[in-house]
Amino acid sequence: MPTLASGILNALFSLRTLKEVVISPGGREVAWVYSQYNPDRTPAPYSYIEVLDLADGRVRRLTAGEKESRHAERGPQWSPDGKSIAFLSDCRKPKQMQLYVAPGPGQPVRRLTDVAGQLGGLQWSPDGRTLALLHIDGQDEAAGIGAAAARDDGEVGERLRYQRILLVEVATGRSRTISPADRYVYEYDWSPDSRTIACVAAEGSGDNNYWLARLHTISVDDGAVREIYRPELQVAAPRWSPDGRTIFFIQGLMSDQALTGGDIWCVEATGGAARNLTPGRRSSPSWLRWLRRPDRLLFTEWSEGGTAIAELDAATGATRTLWRGDETLGTGAYDLSLAVTPEGSASAVIRCSWDAPPEVWAGPIGEWKRVTNLNGDLRPHWGKVARITWQNDGLNVQGWLLYPRDFDPGQRYPMIVSAHGGPAAQRTPSWPEPGFNLTLMAAEGYFVFFPNPRGSYGQGQAFTQGNVKGFGYGDLDDILTGVDAVLKVAPVDAARLGIGGWSYGGYLTMWAVTQTGRFRAAIAGAGIANWQSYYGQNLIDQWLIPYFGTTVYDDPAVYARSSPINFVKHVTTPTLIVAGERDKACPAAQSYEFWHALKTLGVKTKLVVYKDEGHGLQKPANLEDLCARLIGWFGEHLK
Secondary structure, three states, rough: OOOOHHHHHHHHHOOOEEEEEEEEOOOOEEEEEEEOOOOOOOOOOEEEOOOOOOOOOOEEOOOOOOOOOOEEEEEEEEEEOOOOOEEEEOOOOOOOOOEEEEEEOOOOOOEOOOEEEEEEEEEEEEOOOEEEEEEEEOOOOOOOOOOOOOOOOOOOOOOOOOEEEEEEEEEOOOOOOOOOOOEEEEEEEEEEOOOOOEEEEEEEOOHHHHHOEEEEEEOOOOEEEEEEEOOOOEEEEEEEEOOOOOOEEEEEEOOOOOOOOOOEEEEEOOOOOOEEOOOOOOEEEEEEOOOOOOOEEEEEEEEEEEEEEEOOOHHHHOOEEEEOOEEEEEOOOOOOOEEEEEOOOEEEEEOOOOOOOOOOEEEEOEEEEEEEEOOOOOOOOOOEEEEEEEOOEEEEEEEEOOOOOOOOOOEEEEEEEEEOOOOOOOOOOOOOOOOEEEEEEEEHHEEEEEEEOOOOOOOHHHHHHOOOOOOOOHHHHHHHHHHHHHHHOOEEEEEEEEEEEEEHHHHHHHHHHHHOOOOOOOOEEOOOOOOOHHHOOOHHHHHHHHHHHHHHHHHHHHHOOOOOHHHHHOOOEEEEEEEEEEOOOOOOHHHHHHHHHHHHHOEEEEEEEEOOOOOOOOOOHHHHHHHHHHHHHHHHHHO
16 A cells, blocks of 8 residues: 655644643733644643743743643633633543642642543633533543444443533632533533523533534522523524623534534523524624623634634624634634633734644734744645635635645646535635645645535525535535636646545545546545435434434435435446444444445445544544555546
8 A cells, every 4th residue: 555755644743733722811921732643653642731921932831740741731721810720630540630720830730629520611700719611420431423432232322421510619629510410511601790601501412412402591509590592503602791681602504513603693691582693794703702892792703715803893783804814723624713811902823724834823813923833844745725716506616726746837637626524614724634634635746626615614604504405416516616617727637536525525525426427536534325324323313404404204305315325326436435433423334335335336445444433533543544545545546
């Protein structure tokens, strides 16, 4: 099997990952979480919290253990007065996080909890007296659909463990759980007076029922719960107004929990009708933060292939864009976050793009200066990047085209189309990480095309909902017309086209080879071959209802219409299929089904299943193997 050039492989595994950037209330200090692979490419079982003093440039490590010890530490949060930082650490027991507070440089760190299970979602109360966390009592394995599914044994049924809100008094360490025992809390926010918590929560399985979650308030004093809004679609990012009367949030069609996009809405804290404050907006707000001026709501958004920061006047509905860039404010292609002081005068972000690996930047919004140089030794393994726009079905569609690293305008090159996951997502300029990342093909002499077809974020809710009850039809047509647009501006050999994708991108790859013979090779990762059988196999069937309108049992025809397996006899394209053995979201059975059909029909195919992996591959050996297979399969059929 061909292997990826050692220099490129080293570069992929040399990336220093930066996450969870926060800025002190006064704007003087910035903290972030830092992690990386070991030199032998095994995942380091530790992460660091680093704190930078912007005034003198000094960096210190924040830890609950010994100075040189290696533990997993994450979730830094500044106290409202800026004197302390709370964070999580597993220094007492590997993989078991506990809550700690660091009063200041040189002062002893205090441990506040001794619990079992998963901890996350750390927030200070506005009065600084209490810390809230999201806690899954007694659960050892990581939560979320990306984690590997548990194996069934004996009588099968849902193993329900609820993520609840745990309150911890900072002064005494006393703790109590206030959210109900039958609700899974996904996100929450403190009221300005520290007496109430707003949360997005649902009954039942936390992995499956996010798409049914509602907006609630919970009294801190007695735990009384009140449902204040039952959404039509999905809700995220609840935020109290400064006067405590209104709760703002993002509502829209979201295919993945924590991959947020929609419009900005608000509802009275006592309940009632909700209002859309950004109807018809041609972008996808993703994150909210109130600043101390009561009429100023800051938000980040996906915007036509890039990202932006804007502010909303809640009284008038007027918005103003403060900054926009063809980059990602975060580490990965689907990450989007910002840290800002209460007045909005200073901020910190993690920025990355096709041109620059992730680093921390700080300063006024849009006037940032780079304050780290942790990835300064990394260089792109691709050539120039072009923004591609085209029209289809009256829609404006956008994508990114990576040129081969050693591009010669006198040659014609093969091209790989990379279909993104989601589908409610957006492929944004970012720096590649190990895994199913087709940017590496540019180092092998390919153009790589990243389209954002209908169903994506970045162009408003109508565009995101453009593939409802029509998976594979309009979005594939957008991709194919995008390929035609590329052929007009770049020396791509139309006879040497490939396509690949993971998750929904894996589905689109399976679908594409049943609908067209334009692709000479395909790689479907964690794909979906048959929406009808998928409905009964996966562990998150509720996400399908907003897209198909009902269950497969009530309308099997709408599911059958978009299922690649029903058109599989049209396939002639050599197709490599890869999957994680214990994938909750896109079970390996779907890959087996498509592979079995192609093999039976005499189409060249291979199936690779990675043992014990979930929806995203984690083991370095598997990541290396996948990278090599991407190069080998496309090289065999396109070069």
